[in-house]
Amino acid sequence: MNVNETAWVRTDRLDLIPVGVEHAEEMAEVLGDPALYTFIGGEPEDLTALRARYTRWAKGSPDPEVAWLNRVIRLRAQERLVGTVQATVGPGPVAEVAWVVGGAWQGSGIAKEAATGWVAWLCAHGVEEIRAHIHPDNLASAGVARAAGLRPTEAWQEDERRWSTVGLDAPAD
Template sequence: MDVNEKAWVRSERLDLIPVEVGHAEEMVEVLGDPALYTFIGGEPEDLAALRARYTRWAEGSPDPEVTWLNRVIRLRAQERLVGTVQATIGPGPVAEVAWVVGGAWQRRGIAKEAAIAWVAWLRAHGVEEIRANIHPDNLASAAVAKAAGLRPTAIRQDDEQRWSTTVPETPAT
């Protein structure tokens, strides 16, 4: 695997930029809607907590076999941050991914475009399997995962279903 922790990923409308502590001020507003946490749990963080999280992310994983890749999603036309994508890689060439787009920017295809670009970039850099854990009632996130090439599996983790890029095709009957 050859993942550059500082690489930008670009798509038609978006830049996926490595998270920096300085992004917290803009992202606290983007991530401030309690509705974003309906399926993933938790609640919005204040600025100090978000800065602390971004500081931990910038320091990287404490496990040498695991790489954390965290990106803010920048909508170039508006020159503003609108969400995040993440990947936890390892051990081995497996990544757990996640995405979130602020409520004000949802239903515009941003999460779909970001996830497609993110998964493609990860695969191009040697990640063999990409997984996402999605609450079964989160139909929007399931649609994003499907568009990015992930398919549902029979595996459940907590209240979520695992989606993966390596699900064997079901033979046609």
């Protein structure tokens, strides 16, 4: 497995750029809508908290068998950040992925394009299984996962169904 923690990923309209603390101010606005947290829980972080999180992410995983790959989604036509994609890779050739797109850009195919590009990039770099955990009422994320090549499994983690590129049906860890 050869995942470059600093690689950019480019799709038709988007750049997936490694998250840096310099992105926190713009991302605090993008992620500031409480409605984004309906299915994933939590609430928007203030700028200070977001800077601290991005600083932790930039240091990388403390586990040498795990890589944290966090990207901001930049919509080139608007020259602005609109969301994030993430992958925790390892141990082994397995990645847990997640995505979020700000409310102003939802419904325009950005999440689908970003997730599809992200999953393709991960697979091209040796990841053999991609997993996401999605609340069963989050139909938009289910559609994104399906478009990116994941399918629902019988496994659950808390109240979220596991989706996978290989369709595992084993119990969630």
